Structures are given as structure tokens and as C-alpha cells.
Amino acid sequence: MQQISEKDFDLWIRPINAMETEKGLQLDCPDRYAMAWVQEHFNNAISDALKHAGITDFFFTFGEQAKELQEKKNKELRAEAAKNAECQAKVLQSLPMKEQFAVLVSTYPRKTSGNWFAWRAFRRLHRRGELPDIQQLLQLVQEEKSSEDWQRDAGRWIPCLHKWLRNKPWWSCGKER
Known part of the structure; x- marks a missing residue:
């Protein structure tokens, strides 16, 4: 099994978010460049580690976590805009x-x-x-x-x-x- 240095692990592997889906284990990288780098340099090490844990079906994605954060941020912004519009309506009426x-x-x-x-x-x-x-x-x-x-x-x-x-x-x- 290939060893990954602590520096590489903190830089490339730690930001990956793992989620279990119907298709298998989804490894979500922060962006497409990180995903490409991880696949090129650490795919064998990740595959070996997951096989050792009994997981054979896995795939890489990028940006799912960022999309969720953006959706949450958009929801908060819409709520804030609605609150501001309500306050503005009260001010206009007064x-x-x-x-x-x-x-x-x-x-x-x-x-x-x-x-x-x-x-x-x-x-x-x-x-x-x-x-x-x-x-x-x-x-x-x-x-x-x-x-x-x-x-x-x-x-x-x-x-x-x-x-x-x-x-x-x-x-x-x-x-x-």
C-alpha cells in the first residue's frame, strides 16, 4: 500500500468530503483541479485503502459541497431580502x-x-x-x-x-x- 505524506494528506485528501450514495461512495473534491490531481497522484492509494475497508464502488465528483453551501447562502440571502422588503414596506407606508x-x-x-x-x-x-x-x-x-x-x-x-x-x-x- 502506498504511503501518503502528512503534508499531502492535509492538502489534498482532507478537503475531500465522502458521502454514501446508491451508486457507491462519492468522494467530493473542492474543485475539478483538485479532483484531477487526486485522481492522478493518489487514486491507487485511495483505491487500496477503500478495498481494505471493504468498499469497492467509489467515484469522484467536484463541487457538490460548494453547491450545497451556495444553496444555503442563497436561501439565507432570500430570507434577508424578504425581511428587508417587509421593513421597507412598513417604512414606505409610514x-x-x-x-x-x-x-x-x-x-x-x-x-x-x-x-x-x-x-x-x-x-x-x-x-x-x-x-x-x-x-x-x-x-x-x-x-x-x-x-x-x-x-x-x-x-x-x-x-x-x-x-x-x-x-x-x-x-x-x-x-x-
């Missing part, structure tokens, strides 16, 4: 109506000088109770930004904010876009 309107104007893609008309429409809809909360409005604007109609001809067909508010697009949210 703003005065004029500041909510300013946030809407800043996110709306078509910039015009006619914000006075848009403010009148916003205020009128708010008084009538026909205006959804600011978070829903911002979400609707984001969805519209990615629509074909708003992207066609470099945004030429995006309505002015006051016309968009007057048309009340949130009433047609149930229809297919």
Missing part, C-alpha cells in the same frame, strides 16, 4: 402622502415636468380610497417596466405618470399580461 408620491415619481421610468397633474391624480385617488398602498404601486411599476409595451421603441409608449394613475392599471391586475 411616510406622508407627499413623500410616497415622491418615491413613486423617482421610480417611474418616464420623467416629465407635469408632476403637478400626477400629484392631483394621486391625491384624488387616495381621497377616494381607490389607490393601492405604495408598495403595490411600486411593484406594479416594476412589472410594467419589464413589459413589451413599455420597452418597445426605447420606452416611447410609456404613458405619463398622471395618465398611468388615471387609467388605474391595478384594477386589471388579474388579467394576463
